[in-house]
Amino acid sequence: MSENNEQMQPVALITGAAGGIGRALLAEFADRGYRLVAVDIADGALAGELQTYGDGHLFKACDLGSEADIMALYEWLDAAVGRLDVLVNNAALGPTMASTKATSAADFRKALQVNLIGPFAMAREAARRMRPGGVIVNTASMAGVLGNPRRNAYAASKAGLISMTKSLACEWASRGIRVNAIAPGYVRTPMVAELERSGKADLALVRRRIPIGRMGRPDEMASVIGFLASPEARYVTGSVVSVDGGWASFNQPGFAHPPVEGTPAEELDRPAPNARSRIVVVVGGGRGIGEAIARRFGEAGDTVIVADKDGATAKAVAASLGEGHLGLALDVTVDAEVEAAFAEIGRRFGGVDVLVNDAAIADDFKPAFDQTGADLERTLSVNVTGAFLCAREALKVMDGRKGVIVNLGSINTFLPFAPRHAYGASKAAIDILTRCMAAELGPEGHRTVTIAPGYIRTPGVAALEASGRIDVNALRRRIPMADLGTPEDIAHAVHFVASEAASYINGSIVYVDGGWTSFGNAGHASAPDTQAKEEPA
Structure with missing residues (x-):
């Protein structure tokens, strides 16, 4: 050299x-x-x-x-x-x-x-x-x-x-x-x-x-x-x-796994890579983070099913990925739709290797005195129950595969915001749902992981800014890296944890937040105008 x-x-x-x-x-x-x-x-x-x-x-x-x-x-x-x-x-x-x-x-x-x-x-x-x-x-x-x-x-x-x-x-x-x-x-x-x-x-x-x-x-x-x-x-x-491997996700008396005779082969040597294209379902894949995730898997050669409440958008994203991908309309709050969608995916593609639960809605930013049970139910039905139903149905068509379920959490999981009670509760629920499934499904060969984004430049965040519900300049000062992330930042993280390279990550939560959840001081975490810019190596 x-x-x-x-x-x-x-x-x-x-x-x-x-x-x-x-x-x-x-x-x-x-x-x-x-x-x-x-x-x-x-x-x-x-x-x-x-x-x-x-x-x-x-x-x-x-x-x-x-x-x-x-x-x-x-x-x-x-x-x-x-x-x-x-x-x-x-x-x-x-x-x-x-x-x-x-x-x-x-x-x-x-x-x-x-x-x-x-x-x-x-x-x-x-x-x-x-x-x-x-x-x-x-x-x-x-x-x-x-x-x-x-x-x-x-x-x-x-x-x-x-x-x-x-x-x-x-x-x-x-x-x-x-x-x-x-x-x-x-x-x-x-x-x-x-x-x-x-x-x-x-x-x-x-x-x-x-x-x-x-x-x-x-x-x-x-x-x-x-x-x-x-x-x-x-x-x-x-x-x-x-x-x-899910150690921290297991919290009950007894054993997390049946007895293992000898030393498992995968403990000694890396298995041969999977040569076939994976079947990946991205729920909420019609725009923003979900669309970026769908594109990341598509670029890697996987077959992607883009599911979204807006069926036309889902089909447009799938079509833009090329031949063999599928877009379908799916309302995760309707049990029968979820069951039918995954049954159809199983019939058409033979099973599912990766499920990404990205469908979510914001709450109403109302003080607790003005919130009703219906307000909470609206957010929880999409963000938690919908994710659970999709995971349950995906598991039914993961038999014989080492499946991966990636749930999208949030910085609100760790640091809830007032008055966003429903949204914070929903994302905390997602984190523990991931852990419970990691403890249960690990012996079956499946893994579950949570990716927790910080503030990301998405259409949803843009709408919150336009309505005056968030101040992006104030947010940037609260972020150590002094800026919001991009949908592609989340897509890269999701793609990695779903890969064979992340085969020992199970039940974990990975924060992709520019340092938001690491900052505990009073005052600002950054001065955006003076922030150092990353240079190529």
Whole structure:
């Protein structure tokens, strides 16, 4: 590779590169065309392995428990590489599994130093060097979200990393730098293998606790990180994506999955890709976000059924996608119409692989004293009951397929707005509906995911602005990224979570909101007129 090409090639720095997820990250970013900078405690083998990805990739030993080592790493990076586009903070010290009384202060401090302070220093120095468009992705853990015994130091460090992901996302949005994280569940890595070897984890029991019945693979973590670092996730910042097979969605006594004999094949190796065109139903696909979603799947070669209350619009969108697609009129509030529509889809196409529930309506923005039960029912009947009915009927024609249901939620799921009581309630209901189905359907091979948009430039938002119900300039100041998103931003996220690359995402909610749900300060989150603009790599 010539020196000029090296200077133009985007650079990804990956810590913990010698571990299971780390090595998968090297492969992921090499496939995406990045020049790799692999960082770990001294590992001679890793330097040689980098050559399999071509010339120009580099290894550097660094102890993330030492800020002096981190500063020396970046001085070396400045001289040897001269640019940085993506940092993946993947290195971590695993849990000791010691009881509270048996955990020394030194061990507790060391976990915080390596897993939280080290990643902060890495991110700080990376951001100093990044141009607008730079991305930082942190590898957190479900241990930082859900309490577990004997993981005090590890869990505290990962919870801290999740919080820091959000605060840095808000601070650096003005610099055009995005910060996100994944929260893996159990992944088949050397770290987990050591827990099993030492008798600290019963992996057969672990698999029974996961709705999809297996642990994740390193490549499944790497593919989500690769997406979060990509231009397709340009409106995703401050998000923490659970990649846990549905672990966090299961909340009852007993087991989430029947006993699994031996090690599942999909836990060891990535299955062969599906070669056939998928059958994708986009409900509410006639305009706005739904139309963008339909087009994204159509561009990828899938067969798309566009369903919308406005049948003429649905048919026009389907026709514009080319031969083989279908547009149909569907009122999701009419049970018989939903049942008939999916029965017809099953007969004509042989089944459904992906359902996207995007049909939704806004509420009336009336104070609670002026709202009636009928007002709430109007919103809930479309946004919740309609989505449920479509999911129920789609499942009837998903038999024999590994189906995916993607529900469109909202930032209102997490932060309800007054007086939008019905809309917020409907989107909170969608989130928990997704989780309940993830826990139930995981053993059947199906996945469910929620995509939660922030404010997006759609005809519906334009109508709210025209009627004086929202102030777009005020909204932009509330968004760390200082602007509304586009329907295509949501379409990219929906397409990714429905893909085989997201095969371990189940029951999760993914916020695509420009950082809205990460901002908790008083005042404005941004000054739109001075916002940094993203530059191409």
